[in-house]
Amino acid sequence: MSIQQTLSSLLGADADAVAAGYRLRELASGDAASAVSVLAHLAGHPDRLGQSDPAIVGALLRVVHTLLVQDRSEASMEIIGTLTPDVIRQIDQSLPPETSNRHLLLHLLTLARSRESLEVFVDILKQRPPSDWMDAAQMLSPLMQHDDWPVDAVFPAALDCLSEPALAASLLDLANYLSRSGRVDEHPAAGILAALIELLGQVSSRLGFFEDNPRAFGDDVPTVQKRLAEAVALAVALCDSLALIGDESAIGKLNQTVLLRHRRVQCEAAGALAKLGDEEGRKRLIELASDPAARLRAIAYADELGIGNEIDEDYRTPDATAEAEMALWLSQPHQMGVPPTHVEVAESRRLLWPSFNDPVDVTLVRFEYNMGDRGYSNLGMTGPAVFTMACDLADMPIDDIFAIYAGWHADHEDIFSVPTESMNEAQRRAMETFQQHLQHLGYEELKPVLLGLFLDERAGVFTANREGTECVVITDGLETIDQATAGRTRPLGAEDLFNLYKGRKMLRTFNP
Incomplete structure:
Protein backbone atom coordinates (compact mmCIF):
# COMPACT_ATOMS: atom_id res chain seq x y z
CA MET A 1 0.00 0.00 0.00
CA SER A 2 1.37 3.45 -0.95
CA ILE A 3 1.86 6.25 1.58
CA GLN A 4 -1.08 8.12 0.02
CA GLN A 5 -3.37 5.11 0.41
CA THR A 6 -2.24 4.58 4.00
CA LEU A 7 -2.87 8.22 4.86
CA SER A 8 -6.28 8.13 3.21
CA SER A 9 -7.23 5.32 5.59
CA LEU A 10 -6.05 7.35 8.60
CA LEU A 11 -7.66 10.70 7.79
CA GLY A 12 -11.27 11.83 7.77
CA ALA A 13 -14.23 11.29 10.04
CA ASP A 14 -14.67 7.70 8.87
CA ALA A 15 -11.12 6.49 9.79
CA ASP A 16 -11.04 3.15 11.59
CA ALA A 17 -9.39 3.77 14.98
CA VAL A 18 -8.70 0.04 15.45
CA ALA A 19 -6.88 -0.31 12.12
CA ALA A 20 -5.04 2.99 12.67
CA GLY A 21 -2.45 1.38 14.94
CA TYR A 22 -1.42 -1.05 12.23
CA ARG A 23 -1.27 1.66 9.56
CA LEU A 24 0.80 3.91 11.82
CA ARG A 25 3.28 1.08 12.37
CA GLU A 26 3.58 0.76 8.60
CA LEU A 27 4.46 4.46 8.33
CA ALA A 28 6.90 4.21 11.26
CA SER A 29 9.01 1.76 9.24
CA GLY A 30 9.74 4.48 6.69
CA ASP A 31 12.52 7.06 6.53
CA ALA A 32 13.00 10.83 6.54
CA ALA A 33 12.05 11.10 2.86
CA SER A 34 8.75 9.29 3.47
CA ALA A 35 8.05 11.67 6.38
CA VAL A 36 8.32 14.60 3.96
CA SER A 37 5.76 12.88 1.70
CA VAL A 38 3.41 12.53 4.67
CA LEU A 39 3.71 16.24 5.47
CA ALA A 40 3.01 17.17 1.84
CA HIS A 41 -0.10 14.96 1.83
CA LEU A 42 -1.40 16.49 5.06
CA ALA A 43 -0.88 20.02 3.77
CA GLY A 44 -2.63 19.12 0.53
CA HIS A 45 -5.78 17.81 2.24
CA PRO A 46 -6.64 20.44 4.86
CA ASP A 47 -10.38 19.72 4.98
CA ARG A 48 -9.95 15.99 5.46
CA LEU A 49 -7.23 16.61 8.07
CA GLY A 50 -9.52 18.92 10.02
CA GLN A 51 -12.23 16.23 10.19
CA SER A 52 -9.87 13.55 11.47
CA ASP A 53 -9.65 11.92 14.89
CA PRO A 54 -7.30 14.11 17.01
CA ALA A 55 -5.76 11.02 18.63
CA ILE A 56 -4.86 9.49 15.26
CA VAL A 57 -3.46 12.77 13.96
CA GLY A 58 -1.41 13.29 17.13
CA ALA A 59 0.10 9.83 16.75
CA LEU A 60 0.80 10.55 13.07
CA LEU A 61 2.67 13.75 13.97
CA ARG A 62 4.78 11.76 16.44
CA VAL A 63 5.66 9.20 13.73
CA VAL A 64 6.64 11.91 11.25
CA HIS A 65 8.75 13.77 13.78
CA THR A 66 10.54 10.59 14.84
CA LEU A 67 11.35 9.62 11.26
CA LEU A 68 12.90 13.04 10.69
CA VAL A 69 14.95 13.39 13.86
CA GLN A 70 15.64 9.88 15.13
CA ASP A 71 19.17 9.53 13.78
CA ARG A 72 20.16 13.22 13.74
CA SER A 73 22.29 12.42 10.72
CA GLU A 74 23.56 15.11 8.39
CA ALA A 75 21.27 13.81 5.66
CA SER A 76 18.19 14.02 7.91
CA MET A 77 19.08 17.53 9.02
CA GLU A 78 19.45 18.56 5.39
CA ILE A 79 15.98 17.17 4.65
CA ILE A 80 14.53 19.11 7.59
CA GLY A 81 16.25 22.23 6.26
CA THR A 82 14.48 21.83 2.92
CA LEU A 83 10.99 21.63 4.45
CA THR A 84 8.76 24.40 3.15
CA PRO A 85 7.62 26.47 6.16
CA ASP A 86 4.25 27.18 4.57
CA VAL A 87 3.59 23.44 4.46
CA ILE A 88 4.01 23.35 8.25
CA ARG A 89 1.83 26.46 8.59
CA GLN A 90 -0.93 24.88 6.50
CA ILE A 91 -0.88 21.68 8.54
CA ASP A 92 -0.92 23.59 11.83
CA GLN A 93 -3.90 25.67 10.73
CA SER A 94 -5.82 22.56 9.65
CA LEU A 95 -5.28 20.32 12.68
CA PRO A 96 -8.45 19.32 14.52
CA PRO A 97 -8.90 20.83 17.99
CA GLU A 98 -7.30 18.94 20.89
CA THR A 99 -4.64 17.38 18.63
CA SER A 100 -1.63 16.30 20.67
CA ASN A 101 1.99 16.74 19.56
CA ARG A 102 1.26 19.98 17.68
CA HIS A 103 4.50 21.33 19.14
CA LEU A 104 6.51 18.77 17.17
CA LEU A 105 5.68 20.62 13.96
CA LEU A 106 7.12 23.81 15.42
CA HIS A 107 10.18 21.92 16.58
CA LEU A 108 10.85 21.07 12.93
CA LEU A 109 10.76 24.78 12.10
CA THR A 110 13.37 25.65 14.71
CA LEU A 111 15.50 22.70 13.65
CA ALA A 112 15.49 24.14 10.10
CA ARG A 113 16.61 27.54 11.50
CA SER A 114 16.16 29.47 8.23
CA ARG A 115 14.80 33.02 8.37
CA GLU A 116 11.58 31.96 6.66
CA SER A 117 11.02 28.99 8.96
CA LEU A 118 11.66 31.07 12.10
CA GLU A 119 9.31 33.83 10.95
CA VAL A 120 6.57 31.24 10.41
CA PHE A 121 7.41 29.75 13.79
CA VAL A 122 6.92 33.10 15.54
CA ASP A 123 3.66 33.72 13.67
CA ILE A 124 2.28 30.38 14.83
CA LEU A 125 3.42 31.07 18.41
CA LYS A 126 1.43 34.27 18.43
CA GLN A 127 -1.69 32.63 17.03
CA ARG A 128 -1.60 29.28 18.81
CA PRO A 129 0.89 29.24 21.71
CA PRO A 130 1.63 25.92 23.43
CA SER A 131 -0.15 25.08 26.67
CA ASP A 132 2.69 23.07 28.20
CA TRP A 133 6.01 24.64 29.24
CA MET A 134 7.94 21.45 28.45
CA ASP A 135 6.61 21.53 24.89
CA ALA A 136 7.73 25.16 24.64
CA ALA A 137 11.20 24.29 25.89
CA GLN A 138 11.56 21.51 23.31
CA MET A 139 10.48 23.81 20.49
CA LEU A 140 13.04 26.47 21.38
CA SER A 141 15.90 24.13 22.31
CA PRO A 142 17.54 24.03 18.82
CA LEU A 143 18.03 27.79 18.99
CA MET A 144 20.16 27.35 22.13
CA GLN A 145 22.16 24.56 20.52
CA HIS A 146 23.13 26.43 17.34
CA ASP A 147 24.38 29.92 16.55
CA ASP A 148 23.71 29.90 12.79
CA TRP A 149 20.23 31.47 12.84
CA PRO A 150 19.11 35.10 12.40
CA VAL A 151 18.23 36.50 15.83
CA ASP A 152 16.09 39.28 14.34
CA ALA A 153 13.75 36.65 12.87
CA VAL A 154 12.73 35.75 16.44
CA PHE A 155 13.35 38.82 18.60
CA PRO A 156 11.79 41.15 19.46
CA THR A 317 33.45 20.06 51.39
CA PRO A 318 32.47 16.79 49.64
CA ASP A 319 29.94 16.04 52.40
CA ALA A 320 28.36 19.50 52.13
CA THR A 321 28.15 19.09 48.36
CA ALA A 322 26.50 15.67 48.68
CA GLU A 323 23.94 17.07 51.12
CA ALA A 324 23.24 19.93 48.74
CA GLU A 325 22.80 17.60 45.75
CA MET A 326 20.32 15.49 47.68
CA ALA A 327 18.34 18.49 48.99
CA LEU A 328 18.20 20.04 45.53
CA TRP A 329 17.06 16.77 43.93
CA LEU A 330 14.32 16.25 46.51
CA SER A 331 13.13 19.83 45.97
CA GLN A 332 12.28 19.21 42.32
CA PRO A 333 8.56 19.16 41.40
CA HIS A 334 8.73 15.54 40.20
CA GLN A 335 10.16 14.44 43.57
CA MET A 336 9.02 15.79 46.97
CA GLY A 337 8.63 19.32 45.64
CA VAL A 338 10.04 20.95 48.79
CA PRO A 339 13.47 20.80 50.50
CA PRO A 340 13.94 18.29 53.33
CA THR A 341 13.90 19.49 56.92
CA HIS A 342 17.30 17.93 57.52
CA VAL A 343 20.03 16.22 55.48
CA GLU A 344 23.15 14.52 56.76
CA VAL A 345 25.80 12.29 55.18
CA ALA A 346 25.51 8.76 56.56
CA GLU A 347 28.49 7.16 54.80
CA SER A 348 30.82 7.87 51.91
CA ARG A 349 33.00 5.34 50.11
CA ARG A 350 35.19 5.20 47.05
CA LEU A 351 34.08 2.15 45.09
CA LEU A 352 34.31 0.42 41.77
CA TRP A 353 30.74 0.90 40.63
CA PRO A 354 28.53 -0.50 37.86
CA SER A 355 28.87 1.38 34.54
CA PHE A 356 32.14 3.08 35.61
CA ASN A 357 35.63 1.97 34.66
CA ASP A 358 37.37 3.75 37.53
CA PRO A 359 36.47 4.04 41.24
CA VAL A 360 33.93 6.74 42.09
CA ASP A 361 32.88 8.43 45.31
CA VAL A 362 29.48 7.14 46.42
CA THR A 363 27.72 8.91 49.28
CA LEU A 364 24.62 7.87 51.21
CA VAL A 365 22.66 10.84 52.53
CA ARG A 366 20.01 10.58 55.23
CA PHE A 367 17.16 13.04 54.81
CA GLU A 368 14.15 13.88 56.94
CA TYR A 369 10.84 15.68 56.50
CA ASN A 370 9.20 16.95 59.67
CA MET A 371 5.51 17.44 58.92
CA GLY A 372 4.16 18.12 62.38
CA ASP A 373 2.52 14.97 63.67
CA ARG A 374 3.98 12.98 60.78
CA GLY A 375 7.50 12.45 59.53
CA TYR A 376 9.28 10.86 56.61
CA SER A 377 12.91 9.85 56.32
CA ASN A 378 15.09 7.68 54.13
CA LEU A 379 18.58 7.38 52.68
CA GLY A 380 19.42 8.46 49.17
CA MET A 381 22.54 8.20 47.01
CA THR A 382 24.73 10.85 45.39
CA GLY A 383 27.88 10.46 43.33
CA PRO A 384 27.32 8.18 40.34
CA ALA A 385 23.74 9.52 40.30
CA VAL A 386 21.36 11.30 42.63
CA PHE A 387 18.46 9.03 43.52
CA THR A 388 16.27 7.86 46.38
CA MET A 389 14.46 4.55 46.63
CA ALA A 390 10.74 4.58 47.37
CA CYS A 391 11.16 1.68 49.79
CA ASP A 392 12.33 2.30 53.35
CA LEU A 393 16.08 1.69 53.74
CA ALA A 394 16.45 3.25 57.20
CA ASP A 395 16.89 -0.03 59.11
CA MET A 396 19.11 -1.81 56.58
CA PRO A 397 22.85 -2.32 57.11
CA ILE A 398 24.95 0.33 55.35
CA ASP A 399 26.61 -2.34 53.16
CA ASP A 400 23.19 -3.43 51.89
CA ILE A 401 22.12 0.15 51.17
CA PHE A 402 25.18 0.62 48.97
CA ALA A 403 24.36 -2.74 47.36
CA ILE A 404 20.71 -1.93 46.57
CA TYR A 405 21.75 1.32 44.87
CA ALA A 406 24.49 -0.48 42.95
CA GLY A 407 21.94 -3.02 41.76
CA TRP A 408 19.53 -0.25 40.75
CA HIS A 409 22.26 1.57 38.82
CA ALA A 410 23.49 -1.50 36.92
CA ASP A 411 22.68 -1.26 33.22
CA HIS A 412 23.47 -4.26 31.03
CA GLU A 413 21.52 -6.10 28.35
CA ASP A 414 22.06 -9.38 30.20
CA ILE A 415 20.72 -8.06 33.52
CA PHE A 416 16.92 -7.93 33.63
CA SER A 417 13.86 -9.48 35.24
CA VAL A 418 10.81 -11.32 33.94
CA PRO A 419 7.46 -11.08 35.79
CA THR A 420 5.54 -14.29 36.43
CA GLU A 421 2.88 -13.64 33.81
CA SER A 422 5.52 -13.22 31.07
CA MET A 423 7.63 -16.31 31.77
CA ASN A 424 8.18 -19.04 29.20
CA GLU A 425 8.12 -22.74 30.05
CA ALA A 426 11.83 -22.98 30.85
CA GLN A 427 11.64 -19.98 33.15
CA ARG A 428 8.63 -21.42 34.97
CA ARG A 429 10.56 -24.67 35.54
CA ALA A 430 13.45 -22.68 37.00
CA MET A 431 11.03 -20.93 39.36
CA GLU A 432 9.64 -24.29 40.47
CA THR A 433 13.16 -25.42 41.36
CA PHE A 434 13.77 -22.26 43.39
CA GLN A 435 10.40 -22.68 45.11
CA GLN A 436 11.27 -26.23 46.18
CA HIS A 437 14.59 -25.00 47.56
CA LEU A 438 12.85 -22.33 49.62
CA GLN A 439 10.34 -24.84 50.95
CA HIS A 440 13.24 -26.93 52.22
CA LEU A 441 14.56 -23.83 53.99
CA GLY A 442 11.26 -23.39 55.84
CA TYR A 443 9.48 -20.75 53.77
CA GLU A 444 5.70 -21.20 53.40
CA GLU A 445 2.86 -19.75 51.32
CA LEU A 446 5.31 -19.14 48.47
CA LYS A 447 4.06 -17.16 45.47
CA PRO A 448 6.37 -16.51 42.50
CA VAL A 449 6.74 -12.86 41.51
CA LEU A 450 9.63 -12.54 39.07
CA LEU A 451 12.71 -14.28 37.71
CA GLY A 452 15.88 -12.23 37.81
CA LEU A 453 18.58 -12.84 35.21
CA PHE A 454 22.04 -11.63 36.15
CA LEU A 455 24.51 -12.35 33.35
CA ASP A 456 24.77 -16.18 33.44
CA GLU A 457 22.94 -16.55 36.74
CA ARG A 458 19.25 -16.76 37.59
CA ALA A 459 17.37 -16.06 40.82
CA GLY A 460 13.71 -16.37 41.74
CA VAL A 461 11.81 -13.77 43.79
CA PHE A 462 8.77 -14.82 45.83
CA THR A 463 6.43 -13.50 48.45
CA ALA A 464 6.38 -15.88 51.40
CA ASN A 465 5.81 -16.46 55.08
CA ARG A 466 8.59 -17.53 57.41
CA GLU A 467 7.98 -18.25 61.08
CA GLY A 468 4.75 -16.27 60.94
CA THR A 469 6.25 -13.20 59.26
CA GLU A 470 5.30 -12.10 55.74
CA CYS A 471 8.33 -11.38 53.60
CA VAL A 472 9.77 -11.14 50.11
CA VAL A 473 12.59 -13.58 49.36
CA ILE A 474 15.08 -14.20 46.55
CA THR A 475 17.26 -17.25 45.96
CA ASP A 476 19.58 -18.64 43.31
CA GLY A 477 19.84 -21.98 45.09
CA LEU A 478 23.07 -20.98 46.87
CA GLU A 479 22.39 -17.52 48.28
CA THR A 480 19.03 -16.58 49.81
CA ILE A 481 17.98 -13.10 50.98
CA ASP A 482 14.69 -12.16 52.59
CA GLN A 483 13.18 -8.94 53.86
CA ALA A 484 10.12 -8.67 56.11
CA THR A 485 7.14 -6.84 54.60
CA ALA A 486 4.57 -7.19 57.39
CA GLY A 487 4.06 -4.06 59.45
CA ARG A 488 6.17 -1.87 57.18
CA THR A 489 4.78 1.23 55.50
CA ARG A 490 7.22 1.10 52.58
CA PRO A 491 8.62 -2.45 52.41
CA LEU A 492 11.03 -3.66 49.76
CA GLY A 493 9.31 -5.01 46.67
CA ALA A 494 10.42 -7.79 44.33
CA GLU A 495 12.49 -5.49 42.09
CA ASP A 496 14.09 -3.88 45.15
CA LEU A 497 15.17 -7.30 46.42
CA PHE A 498 16.59 -8.21 43.01
CA ASN A 499 18.54 -4.92 43.10
CA LEU A 500 19.92 -5.90 46.51
CA TYR A 501 20.85 -9.38 45.27
CA LYS A 502 22.73 -8.23 42.16
CA GLY A 503 24.25 -5.24 43.97
CA ARG A 504 25.75 -7.51 46.62
CA LYS A 505 27.29 -9.71 43.94
CA MET A 506 28.72 -6.81 41.96
CA LEU A 507 30.21 -4.97 44.92
CA ARG A 508 31.75 -8.20 46.26
CA THR A 509 33.30 -8.87 42.86
CA PHE A 510 34.49 -5.30 42.14
CA ASN A 511 35.55 -4.41 45.70
CA PRO A 512 36.92 -7.55 47.41
Missing part, protein backbone atom coordinates in the same frame (compact mmCIF):
# COMPACT_ATOMS: atom_id res chain seq x y z
CA ALA A 157 8.64 39.78 17.74
CA ALA A 158 8.45 36.65 19.93
CA LEU A 159 8.35 38.78 23.09
CA ASP A 160 4.72 39.53 22.27
CA CYS A 161 4.09 36.05 23.70
CA LEU A 162 5.37 36.85 27.20
CA SER A 163 1.78 36.89 28.44
CA GLU A 164 1.55 33.15 27.72
CA PRO A 165 2.37 31.22 30.95
CA ALA A 166 3.74 28.14 29.19
CA LEU A 167 5.95 30.13 26.83
CA ALA A 168 7.25 33.14 28.75
CA ALA A 169 10.03 31.46 30.71
CA SER A 170 11.46 29.59 27.71
CA LEU A 171 11.49 32.75 25.59
CA LEU A 172 13.33 34.69 28.29
CA ASP A 173 15.75 31.80 28.79
CA LEU A 174 16.57 32.00 25.08
CA ALA A 175 17.00 35.78 25.25
CA ASN A 176 19.24 35.37 28.31
CA TYR A 177 21.32 32.77 26.50
CA LEU A 178 21.84 35.11 23.55
CA SER A 179 22.91 37.91 25.87
CA ARG A 180 25.21 35.77 28.00
CA SER A 181 26.87 34.14 24.97
CA GLY A 182 27.56 37.52 23.35
CA ARG A 183 25.48 36.90 20.25
CA VAL A 184 23.69 40.23 20.74
CA ASP A 185 25.00 43.66 21.71
CA GLU A 186 21.95 44.35 23.87
CA HIS A 187 19.66 41.96 25.72
CA PRO A 188 16.70 41.18 23.38
CA ALA A 189 14.21 42.22 26.07
CA ALA A 190 15.99 45.43 27.13
CA GLY A 191 13.41 47.47 25.25
CA ILE A 192 10.60 46.21 27.49
CA LEU A 193 12.42 46.60 30.81
CA ALA A 194 9.45 48.22 32.55
CA ALA A 195 7.18 45.36 31.46
CA LEU A 196 9.65 42.79 32.79
CA ILE A 197 9.83 44.53 36.16
CA GLU A 198 6.05 44.68 36.38
CA LEU A 199 5.78 41.02 35.38
CA LEU A 200 8.27 40.02 38.09
CA GLY A 201 6.14 41.84 40.64
CA GLN A 202 3.04 39.97 39.48
CA VAL A 203 4.75 36.59 39.55
CA SER A 204 6.29 37.25 42.97
CA SER A 205 2.91 38.26 44.38
CA ARG A 206 1.38 35.12 42.93
CA LEU A 207 4.07 32.90 44.40
CA GLY A 208 3.71 34.62 47.77
CA PHE A 209 -0.03 34.01 47.68
CA PHE A 210 0.65 30.37 46.81
CA GLU A 211 2.96 29.99 49.82
CA ASP A 212 0.09 31.08 52.06
CA ASN A 213 -2.59 29.15 50.18
CA PRO A 214 -1.37 26.29 47.91
CA ARG A 215 -4.91 25.73 46.62
CA ALA A 216 -4.64 29.07 44.87
CA PHE A 217 -2.99 27.25 41.96
CA GLY A 218 -5.67 24.56 41.60
CA ASP A 219 -7.64 21.83 43.32
CA ASP A 220 -5.62 18.82 42.18
CA VAL A 221 -1.93 18.00 42.54
CA PRO A 222 -1.02 17.86 38.79
CA THR A 223 -2.58 21.27 38.17
CA VAL A 224 -0.87 22.81 41.18
CA GLN A 225 2.50 21.34 40.18
CA LYS A 226 2.14 22.55 36.59
CA ARG A 227 1.23 26.10 37.54
CA LEU A 228 3.84 26.28 40.27
CA ALA A 229 6.53 25.04 37.88
CA GLU A 230 5.52 27.67 35.30
CA ALA A 231 5.55 30.45 37.91
CA VAL A 232 8.92 29.42 39.35
CA ALA A 233 10.49 29.07 35.90
CA LEU A 234 9.23 32.52 34.91
CA ALA A 235 10.44 34.13 38.15
CA VAL A 236 13.89 32.58 37.65
CA ALA A 237 14.08 33.69 34.00
CA LEU A 238 12.95 37.23 34.90
CA CYS A 239 15.59 37.54 37.64
CA ASP A 240 18.25 36.44 35.18
CA SER A 241 16.99 38.85 32.50
CA LEU A 242 16.98 41.82 34.85
CA ALA A 243 20.48 41.01 36.06
CA LEU A 244 21.77 40.77 32.49
CA ILE A 245 20.06 44.00 31.43
CA GLY A 246 21.74 45.62 34.43
CA ASP A 247 19.32 48.44 35.22
CA GLU A 248 19.06 49.39 38.90
CA SER A 249 15.36 50.21 38.53
CA ALA A 250 14.73 46.46 38.97
CA ILE A 251 16.14 46.38 42.51
CA GLY A 252 12.80 47.14 44.20
CA LYS A 253 10.94 44.19 42.68
CA LEU A 254 13.93 41.91 43.15
CA ASN A 255 13.92 42.78 46.86
CA GLN A 256 10.27 41.74 46.95
CA THR A 257 11.16 38.46 45.24
CA VAL A 258 14.10 37.61 47.51
CA LEU A 259 11.67 37.45 50.46
CA LEU A 260 9.84 34.46 49.00
CA ARG A 261 10.41 31.13 50.74
CA HIS A 262 11.05 29.17 47.54
CA ARG A 263 14.81 28.48 47.62
CA ARG A 264 15.42 28.53 43.87
CA VAL A 265 13.60 31.83 43.37
CA GLN A 266 15.20 33.34 46.46
CA CYS A 267 18.67 32.38 45.23
CA GLU A 268 18.07 33.75 41.73
CA ALA A 269 16.77 37.05 43.13
CA ALA A 270 19.72 37.36 45.53
CA GLY A 271 22.13 36.62 42.69
CA ALA A 272 20.48 39.25 40.49
CA LEU A 273 20.61 41.83 43.28
CA ALA A 274 24.27 41.09 43.90
CA LYS A 275 25.01 41.56 40.19
CA LEU A 276 23.28 44.94 40.34
CA GLY A 277 25.51 45.98 43.26
CA ASP A 278 22.88 45.72 45.98
CA GLU A 279 24.59 45.08 49.33
CA GLU A 280 21.63 43.32 50.96
CA GLY A 281 21.38 41.01 47.95
CA ARG A 282 25.07 40.18 48.26
CA LYS A 283 24.67 39.35 51.95
CA ARG A 284 21.64 37.18 51.29
CA LEU A 285 23.46 35.28 48.54
CA ILE A 286 26.32 34.48 50.94
CA GLU A 287 23.81 33.38 53.62
CA LEU A 288 22.06 31.03 51.20
CA ALA A 289 25.17 28.88 50.95
CA SER A 290 24.25 27.55 54.40
CA ASP A 291 20.98 26.18 53.03
CA PRO A 292 21.57 22.77 51.38
CA ALA A 293 18.76 23.27 48.85
CA ALA A 294 20.25 26.59 47.65
CA ARG A 295 23.95 25.92 48.32
CA LEU A 296 25.16 24.86 44.88
CA ARG A 297 23.60 27.82 43.08
CA ALA A 298 24.62 30.31 45.75
CA ILE A 299 28.26 29.18 45.54
CA ALA A 300 28.22 29.25 41.71
CA TYR A 301 26.77 32.79 41.62
CA ALA A 302 29.13 34.03 44.33
CA ASP A 303 32.13 32.61 42.46
CA GLU A 304 30.91 34.22 39.22
CA LEU A 305 30.67 37.59 40.98
CA GLY A 306 34.08 37.23 42.57
CA ILE A 307 32.78 37.08 46.14
CA GLY A 308 33.08 33.34 46.63
CA ASN A 309 35.84 33.86 49.20
CA GLU A 310 33.16 35.15 51.59
CA ILE A 311 31.49 31.72 51.73
CA ASP A 312 32.54 29.43 54.58
CA GLU A 313 34.81 26.67 53.26
CA ASP A 314 32.76 24.14 55.27
CA TYR A 315 30.06 24.53 52.61
CA ARG A 316 32.43 23.40 49.87
